[in-house]
Amino acid sequence: MIFNDYPWLSLPYQQLADSILHQRAHHAWLINYVQGSGEDKFVNLLANRLLCQSSHQLEPCLHCHSCRLFLSHHHPDFYIVTNEQGKQSIGIDQIRTLTTKIYEKSQQGGNKVIWIENAALMTEAAANALLKTLEEPPENTYFILSSEHNSHLLPTIHSRCFRYFIPVPELEQSISWLKKQHIQPYNDNELACALLLSENAPITAVALLAPEKWQQRKLFCEQLLNVLPQNDYWQLAKTLNNEQVVEYIIWFSSLLSDALKAQQKAGRFIINRDQVPLVRLLARMDNEKILALYDLWLQARILLLSVTGLNKELMVYNVLAQSELISQ
Helix, strand or coil: CHHHCCHHHHHHHHHHHHHHHCCCCCCEEEEEECCCCCHHHHHHHHHHHHHCCCCCCCCCCCCCHHHHHHHCCCCCCEEEECCCCCCCCECHHHHHHHHHHHCCCCCCCCCEEEEECCHHHECHHHHHHHHHHHHCCCCCEEEEEEEECCCCCCHHHHHCCEEEECCCCCHHHHHHHHHHCCCCCCCHHHHHHHHHHCCCCHHHHHHHCCHHHHHHHHHHHHHHHHHHHHCCHHHHHHHHCCCCHHHHHHHHHHHHHHHHHHHCCCHHHCCCCCCHHHHHHHHCCCHHHHHHHHHHHHHHHHHHHHCCCCCHHHHHHHHHHHHHHHHC
8 A cells, every 4th residue: 555654644544535536526525634644645645646637446556647647746747835935825826826727627637636734824815816716616626725723714615625524543553653764762552752842743743753843842851940930931031932832832731731630630632741840740739720821822833923024022921920920
């Protein structure tokens, strides 16, 4: 099977490829995913199968002229639309250019496939322009819209698509897969922690377990062990004032969440299994204070991800000052 590298994708692929094989595939698929679960390979294989002109199986043949064009990244009937370099959105001009092309006859005499990557990045005008095409699609034309599971698209786009979520593997399966990647020298608790911090997306977990990244997290946790007893959050200012600030916020938020679980005697659901002393330290705080801190840091994360041109340094200082006030 093509998904030997990512075995959790085999069944989801078979479910969608079966509709292609029996000529009942929807003309527009909305593929939702957790980033780092193999979503690009999944979409590429679906597109390859739609464009293959020889296969009578679930998988593309990989040998016909169409497959060879696809594998060489030169298939003239495969269109990828994503945000242009330096831009944070997919604009209406990109959709209009695409629409002009796809109403022409396919160059290989088969299907045409359009992959709109990170579809939630479409502006409202772009989404509305695409909607008109989805309502009256050209013959033998298939759209694949891919988007993270927690992103937002216009309801009208949702209503025109067949929605499918790529499930992440069970924790035990993911741990087993990580071990086969020769990731050393981590124990099962550390592997589970990396997976849970990555929404159980194995490929994201691999990146987190890179020695430098994992050490970065460990140093941050050690820093928190010194900061919290003194209620001196300003010690974190230098650490947080860099490009990885969102990552640090995610790590601290997960520790706060774990502290709430510990207070409720729900230790088996803790994410940071390798940081039990730190979780216990946080759990000594009043429940209301932990909730207030969690909300504060969550809002900071939302602002950092959604507001262009935000003064990150000023925002970090504000969060640290408010954290000290809450923790008094």
